[in-house]
Amino acid sequence: MTKRRVLVAGATGLVGKAVIEHLLTEGEADVIAVSRRDPHLPGALHLALDLTDAAACRERLAGLSGITHVVFAALYEKPELVAGWRDPQQMAVNRAMLANLLDAVEPNAPDLRHVALLQGTKSYGVHVEPIRVPAKERWPRHNHENFYWLQEDLVRERQSMGDGWGFSIWRPQALFGNALGSPMNIVGALGAYAVIRREQGLPLRFPGGGELVTAATDTRLLARAICWGGVADAARNQTFNMNNGDVLLWPHIFGAIAEVFNMPLADPQEEYLQQSMPGEEAIWAHMVEKYDLRRHTLAGWIGSSWEFTDRSLATGVEHPAPSVLSPVKLHQAGFHDCIDTEDSLVWWLKRLQSERWLPS
Numbered sequence: 001m002t003k004r005r006v007l008v009a010g011a012t013g014l015v016g017k018a019v020i021e022h023l024l025t026e027g028e029a030d031v032i033a034v035s036r037r038d039p040h041l042p043g044a045l046h047l048a049l050d051l052t053d054a055a056a057c058r059e060r061l062a063g064l065s066g067i068t069h070v071v072f073a074a075l076y077e078k079p080e081l082v083a084g085w086r087d088p089q090q091m092a093v094n095r096a097m098l099a100n101l102l103d104a105v106e107p108n109a110p111d112l113r114h115v116a117l118l119q120g121t122k123s124y125g126v127h128v129e130p131i132r133v134p135a136k137e138r139w140p141r142h143n144h145e146n147f148y149w150l151q152e153d154l155v156r157e158r159q160s161m162g163d164g165w166g167f168s169i170w171r172p173q174a175l176f177g178n179a180l181g182s183p184m185n186i187v188g189a190l191g192a193y194a195v196i197r198r199e200q201g202l203p204l205r206f207p208g209g210g211e212l213v214t215a216a217t218d219t220r221l222l223a224r225a226i227c228w229g230g231v232a233d234a235a236r237n238q239t240f241n242m243n244n245g246d247v248l249l250w251p252h253i254f255g256a257i258a259e260v261f262n263m264p265l266a267d268p269q270e271e272y273l274q275q276s277m278p279g280e281e282a283i284w285a286h287m288v289e290k291y292d293l294r295r296h297t298l299a300g301w302i303g304s305s306w307e308f309t310d311r312s313l314a315t316g317v318e319h320p321a322p323s324v325l326s327p328v329k330l331h332q333a334g335f336h337d338c339i340d341t342e343d344s345l346v347w348w349l350k351r352l353q354s355e356r357w358l359p360s
Helices: 014-026 054-061 088-108 147-161 186-199 219-229 250-260 273-290 305-312 328-333 341-354
Strands: 004-009 029-035 045-048 069-072 114-118 166-172 238-242
Touching: 004 014, 004 088, 014 029, 014 069, 014 219, 054 088, 069 088, 088 147, 114 147, 114 219, 147 166, 166 219, 186 250, 186 273, 186 305, 186 341, 219 238, 238 328, 250 341, 273 305
Parallel strands: 004 029, 004 069, 029 045, 069 114, 114 166, 166 238
Antiparallel strands: none
């Protein structure tokens, strides 16, 4: 089999970055990283590109040859994150980004074998209404508008007219990873929240609402699954839920965050982080200098992840409906890896410390 040549779109995002790091560690594929900003991942060829620009895509991508796999992890979100999920313009842009990439790559990729596409819990309408749990891939498509359906229909149409390539669709929950400016970086948001309160001489308090029964997905685990799906016959043209393999109740593992930062844990106190944390830029700037952290503002690093974190912690909701996806189909197909969610959270917080995103 010829060596894989993998194009990863959205190279600076939570998923794209993790996939590239996994591929480079494996050392069995040439990697092309597509994003507007340089992901600074030595070993990958970076192409600076705005996927919303069809002409630029043709110019920058049409010259590529030998692409065997595409991982489409690029994402456009509006500044008002949650409201944007129902916005027709948000949906149209996300579809156009995928179409622009495929239009440029497909004609020059006769050896294309696989396209991986990302979805998530919104596939089951969790942002519209409470869902049955555990959610299963075999259920009919939930009746709401979503860019997921636009992208999926595009891929299915292209694949049916293509020459032998397949696809896989991935539905992870609450991604644990890190990326600059990601709109859904819950680990970075919680880490920044904790160290700011520590710097202020305050204990760590769970700021969310009622106990939401949910799950999470380590991006390292998701990266391994996506790469497995790119070569496994059992994954061809399939949709898979993806999580760490256990369940998550945030109040129950908040003590692990306190231990990482060596700070006391106090009683929960509800707090909307999207309202309080943007006002802490001054103390964050002081901490950046004091602890020699990376030179990013809170807004530049965390951005709308404050809003996503409030939603993930069920802030303002006394009795949140559970949200858990069943990973059984994926396990039955042959991918069996799993990871303890608390261990995953601790690992990522310590990585953020070692890479100077957060103080020790």
